[in-house]
Amino acid sequence: MLSDGEEYAVNEIVVRMKMGQPAVSKHLGALRRAGVVTVVKRGQHRMYRLNPTSLKSVYDWVKVYEHYWTHQIGQIKERAERKALERLIRLDDGSKPTKEE
Amino acid sequence: MLSDGEEYAVNEIVVRMKMGQPAVSKHLGALRRAGVVTVVKRGQHRMYRLNPTSLKSVYDWVKVYEHYWTHQIGQIKERAERKALERLIRLDDGSKPTKEE
DNA sequence: TAAATATATTCCCAATTAGGAATATGTCAA
DNA sequence: TTGACATATTCCTAATTGGGAATATATTTA
Numbered sequence: 001m002l003s004d005g006e007e008y009a010v011n012e013i014v015v016r017m018k019m020g021q022p023a024v025s026k027h028l029g030a031l032r033r034a035g036v037v038t039v040v041k042r043g044q045h046r047m048y049r050l051n052p053t054s055l056k057s058v059y060d061w062v063k064v065y066e067h068y069w070t071h072q073i074g075q076i077k078e079r080a081e082r083k084a085l086e087r088l089i090r091l092d093d094g095s096k097p098t099k100e101e
Numbered sequence: 102m103l104s105d106g107e108e109y110a111v112n113e114i115v116v117r118m119k120m121g122q123p124a125v126s127k128h129l130g131a132l133r134r135a136g137v138v139t140v141v142k143r144g145q146h147r148m149y150r151l152n153p154t155s156l157k158s159v160y161d162w163v164k165v166y167e168h169y170w171t172h173q174i175g176q177i178k179e180r181a182e183r184k185a186l187e188r189l190i191r192l193d194d195g196s197k198p199t200k201e202e
Numbered sequence: 203t204a205a206a207t208a209t210a211t212t213c214c215c216a217a218t219t220a221g222g223a224a225t226a227t228g229t230c231a232a
Numbered sequence: 233t234t235g236a237c238a239t240a241t242t243c244c245t246a247a248t249t250g251g252g253a254a255t256a257t258a259t260t261t262a
Contacts, residue, residue, distance in 0.1 A: 003162075009208080009209090010208070010209055010210090011207095011208065011209085019250090019251075019252095020251070020252060020253090021208085021209070021210090022209090022210080022211080022212095022251070022252065022253085022254095023250070023251045023252075024209095025209060025210055025211080026210085026211090026250080026251080027250095028209095029210080029211095041259090043208090043259075043260070044207065044208050044209080044258075044259040044260055045207095045208065045209085045259095046208080046209065046210090052166035052169035052170070053166075053169055053170050055163045055166050056170045058159065058163050059160075059163040059164065059166075059167065061104075062156045062159050062160040062163065063160065065153035065154075065156050065160075066160065068153035068154055069153070069154050069157045110238080110239090111238070111239060111240090112237095112238065112239085120220090120221075120222095121221070121222055121223090122238085122239070122240090123221070123222065123223085123224095123239090123240080123241080123242095124220070124221045124222075125239095126239060126240055126241085127220080127221080127240085127241090128220095129239095130240080130241095142229090144229075144230070144238090145228075145229040145230055145237065145238050145239080146229095146238065146239085147238080147239065147240090
């Protein structure tokens with residue numbers, strides 16, 4: 001919900017999520033300790049907001065693989081992998097893989 | 102461990118992680134069902150490898166916030182946010198926040 | 203001050219999860 | 233074939249987690 005960049009009071013989050021206020025406060029507390037959100041006092045409200053810079057490490061990590069989907073090479077390779085996967089497990093619907101070969 | 106792009110047999114993963122073989126197999130099973138890794142048979146081994154394209158959705162999501170740490174504006178704003186945060190909770194070491202103001 | 207409002211915290215329990223032991227399944231080599 | 237090896241699966245249990253009820257702690261307003 002905070003990913004839209006807006007700031008929200010705890011109550012505003014409570015009404016939109018299907019959770020009670022204590023649960024929301026605990027989620028926000030965890031996110032705050034993790035640095036994912038920030039809080040500022042505004043009157044008797046605590047305004048929570050996404051802290052986008054906390055996502056940089058995630059970004060840096062996945063960026064390494066960027067070329068896999070931007071370059072043709074990666075797409076070809078991926079298709080080959082998927083085909084190999086399908087060959088191995090014939091679409092995993094939970095059923096035991098039909099022994100083959 | 103698979104994030105280095107190499108392929109590994111289950112056993113190789115078992116020896117490096119501090120987990121038993123069943124636990125590793127279960128982790129790999131979950132990752133495979135999630136599309137994060139792929140498997141190919143190689144002899145009696147199952148070679149697991151990261152499927153980088155599965156990370157695209159993560160990448161697309163965090164990419165939205167890229168400008169927050171690449172532009173000066175974002176950095177300034179972030180510093181202000183951090184200061185506000187520190188003002189509010191004096192470094193969260195688990196202790197009750199000293200009532201202030 | 204007291205009451206009302208907003209949020210955090212504590213305590214408790216049900217649900218989920220993670221991992222191991224035992225076992226089943228699959229594969230290779232002789 | 234049989235035995236050895238590699239992996240998956242089942243079953244069980246301890247640990248963790250998530251969320252609510254009750255309560256504590258601000259904060260504003262009258």
